[in-house]
Amino acid sequence: MISVLIPVYNESERIQGTIAALRSLPYEFEIVVVDDGSSDDTAQRAEQAGADVVFRQKNMGKGSALATAFRFARGETLLLLDGDIGSSATEAYHLLEPILKGEADMTIALFPVIPGKGGGSGFVVQRAREGIKRLTGQLLQAPLSGQRAMRREVLERCGFAAGWGMEVALTVRALRAGYRTLEIPTQMTHRVTGRDWASRLHRLKQYLSVGRVLRMLESEASTLQKESPKHG
Secondary structure (H helix, E strand, O other): OOOEOOOOOOOOOOOHHHHHHHHOOOOOOOEEEEEEEEOOHOOOOOHHHHOEEEEEEOOOHHHHHHHHHHOOOOOOOOEEEOOOHHHHHHHHHHHHHHHHHHOOOEEEEEOOOOOOOOOOOOOOHHHHHHHHHHHHOOOOOOOOOOOEEEHHHHHHHOOOOOHHHHHHHHHHHHHOOOEEEEEEEEEOOOOOOOHHHHHHHHHHHHHHHHHHHHHHHHHHHHHHHOOOOOOO
């Protein structure tokens, strides 16, 4: 069984399309949706679309919502998706196949670059990309992509971080642990953050959250170095 973990916040317009697209794929899915304090009818629409589990919690952030979803998950293969990818959720096939075939431990979706509409060059992405490179030596194109498939063991070992830095922490810990991590080109689409003041504030909060997680990971690295056995 494959457990699909979908954290959502005010995604009533897209969550049904996301679930319907998943159900069209030739896999046995257990779909777990955690509504992180939505003010609209996202949870109800997820239920109507046929999610296996819909859990409502107060707003505590994406990392917390994913941790809650994981507690319900029974599958040995996990698929993490955002609720706003709609019909393009069928592209999850490309993420799952390397995991199911034993070719990777974690896969990360690359989204197509659309000029003028985001795609991987913003200042938040750059900070995450540079931080991961500094901490692991590996350069990722999509360090903030929330669309991922993995073996259950990866998430059990790497755990969750709070806020929008969750993907950065997962990536760094997985690479440090030696898990085979692949970025996979897809045709996935999602709602792109705009250029108004609310959207700029959202990106600033992301930037600060990623910075906090990178500092936490640097501290983890320092602790690991101190605890490693000395030879000589």
